Amino acid sequence: MTEPPRQAKKATITSNNITVRYGKILALNDFTVKVPSGIVGLLGPNGAGKSTFIKALLGLLRPVNGSMTIAGHDPTDDMSAVRDMIGYMPEHDCLIESLNAVNLVTYMGQISGMLKKDAIPRSHEVLDFVGIGEERYRDISSYSTGMKQRVKLAQAIVHDPAILFLDEPTNGMDPQGRVEMMELIKKISDSDKSIMVSTHILDDLERVSDHILIINNGHLVTQGKIDELLAMKEGQKMVKAIGRPSELDVFLTSLKKAFEIRSASIEGGQAAIVLINKDDGNYIFKIGQESQVQIRAYYPERASLEDVFIGTLDIDNAVEAEKADAASSANEIEGGEPGVN
């Protein structure tokens, strides 16, 4: 009997300057990150490198340089030990549809190293946990998308891994199902698991995650505790005012001169303006009085993870564009030299 290090509770994941290429495409570029334990949200636009990072951690892809560790093990050298610690819920359909849920989860438990006598009761236990009832005896081909997502989660946790990678766990689920799925993830994390969740539905992530990683163009853009990232938007306030359209325009123009405006809409004699103001609102009320508009509401506007995500990507894309411009300018200058000579 081999005894892999499955007791690696609160396992941490680190990657140091890893680079992964698909031919000429640079999927991960000097990617360095230290992933803490708990529920970690992995965010990024399509093609940012999220799945590549997960595949590299699973040992499916060998980075061209750099190093990675999962609970102290290198996945490229110690693949079996690392994978025994990991449960993976893929994004796309991957279930063997000719099997029923019990047989599939039992089978997955067995090839994860469980004996049959353990795998059968355990598969029933995890199917109960994810909310698959008597349907477990039907072939998976007859399942709805939501049920398939639950079975995918069940197969990922059947062997009680210390680390879980969940790729779009709420994909195709209805709102009720999404809430239930996130609750399940929260319950799993309560038993000392490290869970990395990659999703596009940021509301879901905001509800359960402790930490966020944002990836763009194969590199880490930002990371931090979710509270800290949301605090970056500190001072965001909502101002609602009514008045004549021309007066509201004047009001907005005056605010723009004094504050950073996040968003503004003026419609039917009403204005809704989101701005950053870390001081009290006296000056805003003064501007309102001068512009002859009536301020009806002024309150802190809670920043969402979506705001953080979009704002961070905008900045990163602008920096990347600047770098690209600088590089092309340098090339043009170099290209001009022969003519000068």
Added chain:
Amino acid sequence: MRSKGVSQVSIDPIRYKPWTGERSNHFQRIFVISKTFFMQKLKSKWILLLLILGIFISVVFPIFMYSMTPHEGLDKAVMAEQMHTEVLFIFTLLLVVMICSDTISEDLRSNSFVLYFSRAIRTDSYLIGKMGGAFLTLSTYTLIPPVILALAITATQSGDDYLASFGVIGITIVAGIINTFFFIPFGLLISSLTKRKSYAAVGTFMIIFILMIISGIFMGFDTDWVLLDPSRILYYFHEVLYGFDLPSHVNGGGLAAVFTGFMTIPLALVYIRIHLKAVGK
């Protein structure tokens, strides 16, 4: 008593419970893949029908025939002939088609490679597991029944030379293993090229059939073309195994090369194909 028993096995649908059992070793996990495959195949009524029909025609009938006929011992020539009847070849080919067609194509269709390769299963372990499953299933026709036939003939022999008979049984076991394994790599290769098991089934059958036809056509020009016919390759290999001379027109080195190539090249190609699929784009 009952309520006590129920409370002991009752399940909590709310809490996540950790699992604290022991892990099995790597070899056992490969065996699980083979065993699951084997059990699934035995549930197929078409495979069961073919097995029953094939065993009855190619083994049960000869058992009666040889047992009733007076014989000194188990003759090499008898078993060599039994291991290469046309009926045995046709049923073997049909079973290979039925067994191998969805072995990999099913996983391709459902994208379930990722379920294996996110666990401590490598490409080679996956392939060995699947091949083992196909081998176990096919051996219920190509290995076990011929050995039973050989044992039945030995049990009813009138002579005393059981050692010689056991020698022939040993050769029959080796021949049965080769008969079982010979077409599996090729069947797996075709299965790995398509997501549809029907395409894989027809493809496997047709390619073997076409190879036999091409061999038949060109053999008139050059006898080396005989080595393109999988049926003849197996036949000549059995001849060598049972200690008979090869026909003069058959090149021994060529036979060994073709025989080895027929089993190893498809396996290498399947390995590469699965490895690429496992990693994805």
